Amino acid sequence: MTSERRRYWLSLGALVVVLPAAIVVNSWDSLAEWRRSQLQKPIVVERGSAQAYAGAEWQLTGLTRLPGATPDTTLIVAEFDAVVDDPTLLQAGPCAIALTDDKGRRWLPVFLPGRAVRQGRPAAADKPRCYGLARAEKGKTIAMAETFTVPESAAGLTLSVSIGGAKPASLVLK
Amino acid sequence: MSAFLKGLGGVVLAAAVLYGMQRTTPGYGDITSPRPVAGKLGHRLEGRAFAIDIAKVQLARTVITKGASRDSTFTTSGVWVVVEGTAEALNESLTLLSAEWLGPNGVRYAMSQRLSSLPGMLSGQRLEPGLPTPVLMAFEIPESQVVGGTLLIARSAWAPLAEQARIEMVGVKPVDIHSSLVVARAQGRVPWALSAQ
């Protein structure tokens, strides 16, 4: 084959290699970050011990079961403390709190604690939700509480805490 | 001469291919359109994020709501369609904000905001995993769009590639239009009580 034709086919072949390479090079950063977040295992904290995360020491202080509105629902009141070490890191992003069970289902907090919490666990009803972190000062302990509506049969419940600034690392409080 | 014809043929072929590509390229709206999950009235439809089961569809000319202080009557130039069902989140808590009635002519009628304060309305119910929740929806449609309608239910109307449940409304006929439907609050698992008049 002539040198011109060889050049033509070589260029076409090079295109097959160069195009995917261009895509990969351009999205390398987001690919690396995605892979990092997939491989990241959350830090598991046993009850009674505190863990440093996102500029504070976190500890789960209570997980109370209360009867829900119907026989097959349960209200879970999760109370947790954060001893502030670095307020800027703590307020660097939105806080995402969820309750997870052993089957991997996630429950997001209800908006208002409601009458049942006020009657069943009045101490928790006065605690702010995770937006209480907005008032963080170094050395202060912020006590927060979140309420969840879960089925009666949910087991292995753990609280998952994730602060925007510390992503992709997250905390699981048992 | 044959070289000229070959050249001309090449140009014509390229033009035809480009024209075909231009006509068949999906638009932005089609590329980001919701992902449909098909189902039928009376059967549970399970998607990836939520599951929904439409049990009953009732038609009426007026809807009367019994409130704490007074009753309100809602009239319409078409027909009211009141849909009862059960919805459940599968993995994570969510709210289904978008419900539309797709008429046979392709027009989409969104849930009526006039009745948005009814107990158990779909857009106000937070669905939790493991807890099937009774939901209510109300639509105002012209009478001609009752037969052959499809219910489109999704988490959001605008999120690209959202999962959308498409439930065919088989068996819904204009002969069953009640003159009025009364919606009252109820205690217990289902927060509403419907009675036809």
Next chain:
Amino acid sequence: MSAEQRLTWRRRLFAFVVASVGAAAATAISFAMTVYEAAHPKPVPIAAPGQPIDTGRWTITFRDARTGSLPPTGIKPSTPKKLVMVEFDLDNRSATTSNVFSRLFAIEPPIANLPPPAFYLARDKSVAGGLQPDMPERMIAVWEWPAAVPVPEQLRLKVATQIHKQRDNLYGAPGWFDRDPAAFVTLAVGTSP
């Protein structure tokens, strides 16, 4: 330069000039057309109350205008207010439910410090949500008139149009875009109890 080189240079220069003449002509013509259209705007038709006006997405028919102190809900406001109300029939001609009618018509000439109007459904006497396609409804637009400005005897409204583009110029997504006003409507303002 040799004679042949000069010839090729001249040929390329000639081709360059011919091509740029075409581009320059296109630019000049399009600029001239824009200037001409701006200098000679199309006259906006006058519509009468009771006449349906097709604005693309909506078909609007004005009924009447009145002033009063009571909004269509019938609930007396906490502080006494001057309200100007315009009653009209609105028909959604698009393929989905829409509540984008707040900028459909505006008072012309615009009144300073006038807050945007609130829209009520005459059927329910409550604030209007989305309007369903092909189901015309009677609606009432209510302006809270500023205290300093006297209530007008005649209200002149400019009705805007919208067109539907299957592919817009930015994302190629379908959407509704504003175009030239459809009509001017003058309504005599009566009084209501």
